[in-house]
Amino acid sequence: MFNFNFSAPTEIVFGKDTQHGTGEYVKKHGSKVLLHYGGGSIKKSGLYNDIVNSLNKSGVDFVELGGVVPNPRLSLVHEGIDLCKREAVDFIIAVGGGSVIDSAKAIAVGVNYDGDVWDFFERGIPIESSIGVGVVLTIPAAGSESSSSAVITNEDGLYKRGIGSELIVPRFAIMNPELTFTLPEYQTGCGISDIFAHLMERYFTNTTNVDYSDRLIEASMRTLIYNAPKVFANPNDYDARAEIMWVGTIAHNGLLDCGRGGDWASHNIEHELSGLYDIAHGAGLSIIFPAWMKYVYQNDIGRFVQFAVRVFDVDLAYEDLSAVALEGIKRLEKFYQNIGMPIRLSDADIGDSDFDQLASKATDRGNFGSFASLGKDDVLSILKLAL
Ligand code: NZQ
Ligand code: ZN
Secondary structure, three states, X not given: OOOOOOOOOOEEEEOOOHHHHHHHHHHHHOOEEEEEEOOOHHHHHOHHHHHHHHHHXXXXXXXXXXXXXXXXXXXXXXXXXXXXXXXXXOEEEEEEOHHHHHHHHHHHHHOOOOOOOHHHHHHOOOOOOOOEEEEEEOOOOOOHHHOOEEEEEEOOOOEEEEEEOHHHOOOEEEEOHHHHOOOOHHHHXXXXXXXXXXXXXXXXXXXXOOHHHHHHHHHHHHHHHHHHHHHHHOOOOHHHHHHHHHHHHHOOOOHHHOOOOOOOHHHHHHHHHHHHHOOOHHHHHHHHHHHHHHHHHHHHXXXXXXXXXXXXXXXXXXXXXXXXXXXXXXXXXXXXXXOOOOOOHHHHOOOOOOHHXXXXXXXXXXXXXXXXXXXXXXXXXXXXXOO
């Protein structure tokens, strides 16, 4: 196990009706506020009215900017930065999922910066200042409600790139599982897929002696496997929604990184896929992850056998370790299919015509991946396995 520092500063406010207290939490952190949200879902569900009523009741002075799309765009971030500068905004409340939260984080970083905020994404320059962000979460998925990262797509060249800084970790996250009852099945599936991927990126590590965090990750994956069918059978199953929502946060708040390295190659490849084709992040991951696994499992077959046995209850002859590992990957693919996710590029109507571009973009800053270091040819091989 490595040495580590751990801090999870986001105040989590979890449970029924918690959105009605939003104004009081916002008031603690800001005097002039931007209310940031996505497309129509929060207006349709009535959440928008709940938030506006709560802000008004607490006497919060706010302006608003909606219109964030999945795979959030840089142009709206620029718009938000201009608005915040003009209105002297000092805090952003993001109401939505990872896309809205990431857009809010990018705006927050740009408010006190004189250049183009894209500099941070493209050149990786250190972030020195950010206004605060708070969250009302509507979809358990990206884990952005308590993470230190944000991912934005630049329409100019379709580059999807991320930033990371402790300064953008949200100050609070209001999480009412009831707000997720309105999620379409497909978005529920995408969310579960992303959470599962965040767990696997951490699980497939070369760090040794990490039994406790291995077990925590396995428990988190098993909780998803157990509760996913329940929310598909009954979208209003509060307890199952709550379990998934809480796993989503823990999967990405840094707790499961303690003392161990992660891989993140599948996320890197997927970001190129959703940057270019604008598919949902969770759907891209269910395509890329099994292909990555088939490509790298022999690097540490013991870890893949452990995954198969402890997470998916594979019970095969131990003398054929490859068969056990591959059966684990097969059961993962079955799990994805059961939650309505694609497992091949062809399921998402994507062919091989852009493979070269995808692999070049993924590796334009060098090799990546810790469990297995990948260059351009490796990415091409993984994409072929995903066809
Ligand atoms: O825009 P609206 O109308 O709200 O619809 C959204 C959107 O179309 C809908 N939705 C959300 N909550 C709903 C709802 N519909 C009905 N009822 C509700 N309660 O769902 C759609 C997807 O929303 P989005 O915010 O895009 O989903 P998600 O949370 O999966 O975020 C995905 C983004 O996060 C990034 C991804 O790359 C992607 O851009 N990630 C961010 C991370 C981070 N900051 O730490 C880590 C992740 O690995 C990921 O890369
Ligand atoms: Zn993700």
